[in-house]
Amino acid sequence: MSTIQLFQNNDAIPFIEQVKQQRPLVHCITNDVVQNFTANVLLAIGASPAMVVAKQEVEDFVTIASSLLINIGTIDEHSANSMLLAAAKAEQTQTPWVLDPVAVGAALKYRTEIAKQLITFRPSVIRGNASEILALSGQQSSSKGPDGLDSTDSALNAAILLAQKYQTIVAITGEIDYVTDGQQIYSIAGGDIALTRVTGTGCSLSAMVAAFIATTSNRLTATATACFMMKKAGELANKQSGLGTFAMAIIDQLSLFKQNYQ
Amino acid sequence: MSTIQLFQNNDAIPFIEQVKQQRPLVHCITNDVVQNFTANVLLAIGASPAMVVAKQEVEDFVTIASSLLINIGTIDEHSANSMLLAAAKAEQTQTPWVLDPVAVGAALKYRTEIAKQLITFRPSVIRGNASEILALSGQQSSSKGPDGLDSTDSALNAAILLAQKYQTIVAITGEIDYVTDGQQIYSIAGGDIALTRVTGTGCSLSAMVAAFIATTSNRLTATATACFMMKKAGELANKQSGLGTFAMAIIDQLSLFKQNYQ
Amino acid sequence: MSTIQLFQNNDAIPFIEQVKQQRPLVHCITNDVVQNFTANVLLAIGASPAMVVAKQEVEDFVTIASSLLINIGTIDEHSANSMLLAAAKAEQTQTPWVLDPVAVGAALKYRTEIAKQLITFRPSVIRGNASEILALSGQQSSSKGPDGLDSTDSALNAAILLAQKYQTIVAITGEIDYVTDGQQIYSIAGGDIALTRVTGTGCSLSAMVAAFIATTSNRLTATATACFMMKKAGELANKQSGLGTFAMAIIDQLSLFKQNYQ
Numbered sequence: 001m002s003t004i005q006l007f008q009n010n011d012a013i014p015f016i017e018q019v020k021q022q023r024p025l026v027h028c029i030t031n032d033v034v035q036n037f038t039a040n041v042l043l044a045i046g047a048s049p050a051m052v053v054a055k056q057e058v059e060d061f062v063t064i065a066s067s068l069l070i071n072i073g074t075i076d077e078h079s080a081n082s083m084l085l086a087a088a089k090a091e092q093t094q095t096p097w098v099l100d101p102v103a104v105g106a107a108l109k110y111r112t113e114i115a116k117q118l119i120t121f122r123p124s125v126i127r128g129n130a131s132e133i134l135a136l137s138g139q140q141s142s143s144k145g146p147d148g149l150d151s152t153d154s155a156l157n158a159a160i161l162l163a164q165k166y167q168t169i170v171a172i173t174g175e176i177d178y179v180t181d182g183q184q185i186y187s188i189a190g191g192d193i194a195l196t197r198v199t200g201t202g203c204s205l206s207a208m209v210a211a212f213i214a215t216t217s218n219r220l221t222a223t224a225t226a227c228f229m230m231k232k233a234g235e236l237a238n239k240q241s242g243l244g245t246f247a248m249a250i251i252d253q254l255s256l257f258k259q260n261y262q
Numbered sequence: 263m264s265t266i267q268l269f270q271n272n273d274a275i276p277f278i279e280q281v282k283q284q285r286p287l288v289h290c291i292t293n294d295v296v297q298n299f300t301a302n303v304l305l306a307i308g309a310s311p312a313m314v315v316a317k318q319e320v321e322d323f324v325t326i327a328s329s330l331l332i333n334i335g336t337i338d339e340h341s342a343n344s345m346l347l348a349a350a351k352a353e354q355t356q357t358p359w360v361l362d363p364v365a366v367g368a369a370l371k372y373r374t375e376i377a378k379q380l381i382t383f384r385p386s387v388i389r390g391n392a393s394e395i396l397a398l399s400g401q402q403s404s405s406k407g408p409d410g411l412d413s414t415d416s417a418l419n420a421a422i423l424l425a426q427k428y429q430t431i432v433a434i435t436g437e438i439d440y441v442t443d444g445q446q447i448y449s450i451a452g453g454d455i456a457l458t459r460v461t462g463t464g465c466s467l468s469a470m471v472a473a474f475i476a477t478t479s480n481r482l483t484a485t486a487t488a489c490f491m492m493k494k495a496g497e498l499a500n501k502q503s504g505l506g507t508f509a510m511a512i513i514d515q516l517s518l519f520k521q522n523y524q
Numbered sequence: 525m526s527t528i529q530l531f532q533n534n535d536a537i538p539f540i541e542q543v544k545q546q547r548p549l550v551h552c553i554t555n556d557v558v559q560n561f562t563a564n565v566l567l568a569i570g571a572s573p574a575m576v577v578a579k580q581e582v583e584d585f586v587t588i589a590s591s592l593l594i595n596i597g598t599i600d601e602h603s604a605n606s607m608l609l610a611a612a613k614a615e616q617t618q619t620p621w622v623l624d625p626v627a628v629g630a631a632l633k634y635r636t637e638i639a640k641q642l643i644t645f646r647p648s649v650i651r652g653n654a655s656e657i658l659a660l661s662g663q664q665s666s667s668k669g670p671d672g673l674d675s676t677d678s679a680l681n682a683a684i685l686l687a688q689k690y691q692t693i694v695a696i697t698g699e700i701d702y703v704t705d706g707q708q709i710y711s712i713a714g715g716d717i718a719l720t721r722v723t724g725t726g727c728s729l730s731a732m733v734a735a736f737i738a739t740t741s742n743r744l745t746a747t748a749t750a751c752f753m754m755k756k757a758g759e760l761a762n763k764q765s766g767l768g769t770f771a772m773a774i775i776d777q778l779s780l781f782k783q784n785y786q
Contacts, residue, residue, distance in 0.1 A: 033297040033313050035557040039723035044767045049723065050627070051557050054600040056634035064631050076316040076340065078600065103312070107326050110318035197517070199301035199311065242514025243306045252766025255721070295559040295575050338578040338602065365574070369588050372580035459779070461563035461573065504776025505568045 002160075004178070007186040007224045015212050015225040016257060020046035024066035024214035028207055029053055029083055031073025031102065034200035037247075038069075041204035044255035045229070047211035053079065058086040066214035068097035069207045070118060072104075072111050080114045087121035096213045099123040100206035105135035119166055124213055125223050126162065127171040127206040130155035137162045152176050160185070169223050171209065173202060177227040179220060186224040191231035194239045198247040205230045229257060264422075266440070269448040269486045277474050277487040278519060282308035286328035286476035290469055291315055291345055293335025293364065296462035299509075300331075303466035306517035307491070309473035315341065320348040329476035330359035331469045332380060334366075334373050342376045349383035358475045361385040362468035367397035381428055386475055387485050388424065389433040389468040392417035399424045414438050422447070431485050433471065435464060439489040441482060448486040453493035456501045460509040467492045491519060526684075528702070531710045531748045539736050539749040540781060544570035548590035548738035552731055553577055553607055555597025555626065558724035561771075562593075565728035568779035569753070571735035577603065582610040590738035592621035593731045594642060596628075596635050604638045611645035620737045623647040624730035629659040643690055648737055649747050650686065651695040651730040654679035661686045676700050684709070693747050695733065697726060701751040703744060710748040715755035718763045722771040729754045753781060 025048045030038055035051055042049040052061040055078075062068055068090045070083045090097040101115040115136065119126070126136070130150035134141035137158035141150055152174035159170040163182035171179045177188040195201045205226060212222035230250075237249035287310045292300055297313055304311040314323040317340075324330055330352045332345045352359040363377040377398065381388070388398070392412035396403035399420035403412055414436035421432040425444035433441045439450040457463045467488060474484035492512075499511035549572045554562055559575060566573040576585040579602075586592055592614045594607045614621040625639040639660065643650070650660070654674035658665035661682035665674055676698035683694040687706035695703045701712040719725045729750060736746035754774075761773035 031313070032294055032315075032556055033301050036298060036560060036723060039557050040767065040771060043721045043723060051555070051598050052627075052632070053556075053598050054634055056601070057632050060631060060633070074313050074315050076344075077318070078340075078602075082600075103314070107322060108314070108319050109322070110316055197305045199298060199305060242511075243302065243517035244510035244513030247302060247513070248510055248768035248772055249766075251768030251771070255767035293575070294556055294577075295563050298560060336575050336577050338606075339580070340602075365576075369584060370576070370581050371584070372578055459567045461560060461567060504773075505564065505779035506772035506775030509564060509775070510772055 002183055002185050004185045004187045007188045007228055011221055012225040012228050015216060015222050016229065018215040019211050022215045023048050024211050025050060025064070026067055026069060026207060026210045026214065027052060027061050027065035027086070028069045029058065029079065029086055030069060030071035030203060030207070033073060034203040037200035038204045038207045040251050041254060042207055042211055044251050045208060045211060045257070049207070053082050055082045055085055058082045059089040062086050062089040062095050063093055065095060067210040068095055069100065069210040070097065071100040071102060071203050071206060072115060073102035073203060075111050075114060083114070083118060087118050087123070091121040096124040096210070096219065098125045098127060098206050098210040098213070100203060101126065101128050101132050101136055102203070104132050105141050122166065123168055124219055125169045125171060125209050127173065127209055129202065130172050130174055133162060133170060133172045134158050152178055169219055171223050171227060173205065173227060177231065179224040179227060181220050184220060186220070188224060188227045188231055190235055192234040192239065194243065194246050195230070195234040197243050198250065201230065201234070201250065229254065233257070264445055264447050266447045266449045269450045269490055273483055274487040274490050277478060277484050278491065280477040281473050284477045285310050286473050287312060287326070288469060288472045288476065289314060289323050289327035289330045289348070291320065291341065291348055292331060292333035292465060292469070295335060296465040299462035300466045300469045302513050303516060304469055304473055306513050307470060307473060307519070311469070315344050317344045317347055320344045321351040324348050324351040324357050325355055327357060329472040330357055331362065331472040332359065333362040333364060333465050333468060334377060335364035335465065337373050337376060345376070346379060349380050349385070353383040358386040358472070358481070360387045360389060360468050360472040360475070362465060363388065363390050363394050363398055364465070366394050367403050384428065385430055386481055387431045387433060387471050389435065389471055391464065392434050392436055395424060395432060395434045396420050414440055431481055433485050433489060435467065435489060439493065441486040441489060443482050446482060448482070450486060450489045450493055452497055454496040454501065456505065456508050457492070457496040459505050460512065463492065463496070463512065491516065495519070526707055526709050528709045528711045531712045531752055535745055536749040536752050539740060539746050540753065542739040543735050546739045547572050548735050549574060549588070550591050550593060550731060550734045550738065551576060551585050551589035551610070552593045553582065553603065553610055554593060554595035554727060554731070557597060558727040561724035562728045562731045564775050565778060566731055566735055568775050569732060569735060569781070573731070577606050579606045579609055582606045583613040586610050586613040586619050587617055589619060591734040592619055593624065593734040594621065595624035595626055595727050595730060596639060597626035597727065599635050599638060607638070608641060611642050611647070615645040620648040620734070620743065622649045622651060622730050622734040622737070624727060625650065625652050625656050625660055626727070628656050629665050646690065647692055648743055649693045649695060649733050651697065651733055653726065654696050654698055657686060657694060657696045658682050676702055693743055695747050695751060697729060697751060701755065703748040703751060705744050708744060710744070712748060712751045712755055714759055716758040716763065718767065718770050719758040721767050722774065725754065725758070725774065753778065757781065
């Protein structure tokens with residue numbers, strides 16, 4: 001296995017600045033639970049979110065968008081159709097795109113099948129928790145629903161193999177995040193357990209990845225930067241006052257993010 | 263009529279602890295307005311929310327979920343189909359489930375018809391406001407939309423009859439909440455009028471009921487505990503700063519809930 | 525061109541009071557990103573929101589609603605169908621209604637076509653940003669997605685012509701808001717740039733317009749009042765702590781709105 005590099009603050013700075021300056025237009029086809037939080041997270045980091053979902057519109061919009069996010073959390077056959085059209089167009093127009101394979105696994109065959117179809121359109125990045133990445137690589141996972149139970153360490157080999165097989169970047173997030181292109185591996189430590197107690201922190205991280213990869217060809221570091229930024233926001237957000245305040249404070253911290261956070 | 267028992271703090275403690283320890287997986291098919299708030303409320307009390315809605319997936323997911331919530335607030339024919347499939351499966355697998363019959367009544371015949379079909383699959387609990395419970399029992403209500411205008415006192419007899427007819431538990435919430443299985447009746451006083459000025463407090467209470475009944479066979483007390491917990495959170499949440507702060511503070515209070523609240 | 529009148533605080537007072545007293549029932553068919561924020565904004569100003577979307581229900585509900593909002597942000601063919609049914613019924617029952625033509629323009633032909641069909645049902649008010657209003661009047665805009673890039677000044681003539689052509693009121697909002705019926709023009713200055721960094725401030729303003737026009741025949745002033753109220757809330761909301769706090773504080777300020785704000 002390749003050596004794991006600890007992701008450094010200094011690596012993140014230029015990517016964070018570039019998103020603020022370029023304001024990438026991030027086309028989101030995401031789940032119904034996190035639409036608002038995702039839009040506000042993207043605005044907080046300086047990107048411009050656009051939720052366009054109709055099968056009549058997604059292809060045109062992918063063409064003008066800076067990047068695309070596809071999140072299958074509340075997929076049904078209508079949104080699945082739009083996702084497949086959008087992903088195919090993104091491959092064709094070389095629009096960078098992120099797949100968030102929420103809750104794939106043995107329990108939910110329909111979405112797992114759609115996720116596998118989506119992967120054939122070559123996502124730039126796949127971002128999931130350990131259970132989801134294990135499931136996508138055909139290994140056993142203990143997933144039951146969106147909150148996976150596997151550790152990211154246990155899924156690192158699966159992530160590397162998945163990245164190699166599909167020539168993509170895989171980010172597994174959890175207590176420690178790992179980001180790999182199948183060769184290099186970044187680890188990002190820190191964060192806060194409370195991030196798992198607010199809905200949408202993983203889903204909106206995937207949207208952040210879409211924003212970051214829109215502004216650079218160095219997608220590995222850009223993806224790690226998004227993971228780093230969310231972990232730091234979670235560390236800095238006030239959690240003493242309860243989970244409502246904490247959710248709001250994540251957006252606060254992202255919008256006030258300073259380059260010198262360590 | 264049976265005697266009305268005032269619900270006591272001490273009755274609530276073990277149920278609140280059990281949800282935190284068992285982290286029930288609550289399958290939610292709910293309305294588009296409250297998905298995020300509902301997920302965050304469930305996380306705040308220690309449960310694990312999962313919004314799975316595709317007709318291809320709901321039956322499989324009911325099978326692995328600890329409990330199911332069906333809320334018809336923004337029903338259309340696609341979600342109605344999924345709701346009926348999920349409810350039928352829940353009856354078959356004896357998965358406890360909660361029906362929140364948002365805005366049923368003479369003005370909205372389509373959802374009222376679907377709600378009546380759903381009831382044939384024997385919900386464990388029906389949670390609604392007075393207008394909704396009156397409408398479901400075939401009595402006249404003054405409902406126009408989700409904010410009912412009837413008092414819970416006026417609907418108590420309807421609730422008892424409904425509980426008896428369908429061998430279910432009925433919770434009517436409002437200025438005073440009543441929870442009955444058709445024999446016993448709990449009343450829960452307190453709360454705050456501001457709870458009616460934040461969207462999703464009733465809907466997410468129904469989701470809390472689903473979480474609480476997942477961990478016990480004493481569903482009457484579990485349902486009353488959920489009502490008690492929301493009323494207390496509403497009392498404790500800061501309302502001086504306005505309704506935005508108040509909405510956030512409800513989640514805060516639920517996540518910090520202490521057993522010794524009176 | 526007509527003279528532009530600066531909208532005055534005193535003009536707003538009776539309209540704000542009337543909404544609080546009459547609690548208009550606002551039927552919203554709006555986009556998936558802003559459902560929760562819109563409902564909470566309407567509750568904050570004293571209105572009663574109801575999101576009813578099924579094609580089987582929208583016509584019945586328009587009949588009992590005080591007013592209707594149609595926002596095409598995440599339109600697909602199912603919601604488009606419901607929107608067209610609702611708008612046709614609103615014209616027939618003379619229910620005042622607001623069209624928010626999110627992201628219309630050359631890039632998104634499907635929604636632009638639906639928006640033009642909707643306009644034939646004579647909305648009482650059209651509320652959009654400059655790019656959207658330019659696009660609706662058939663002029664060139666620089667819109668790419670929901671965040672328009674044109675100034676409201678550049679769209680004022682288009683707004684006047686649009687208002688005259690369809691005998692409606694047009695509100696263009698941005699750095700300066702303009703509200704016109706094709707004859708009179710109100711301008712509303714102030715606000716805060718941070719309002720563009722929180723999702724749903726424009727969409728929920730359209731919902732506020734629907735609430736305000738429900739209680740009066742003076743729809744021009746009522747529409748300007750809604751714009752004024754949102755700008756003031758944006759000015760008063762705390763932005764030092766970041767964009768999460770700011771979003772919450774907008775709801776706070778709307779719910780605490782005092783008549784003597786200048």
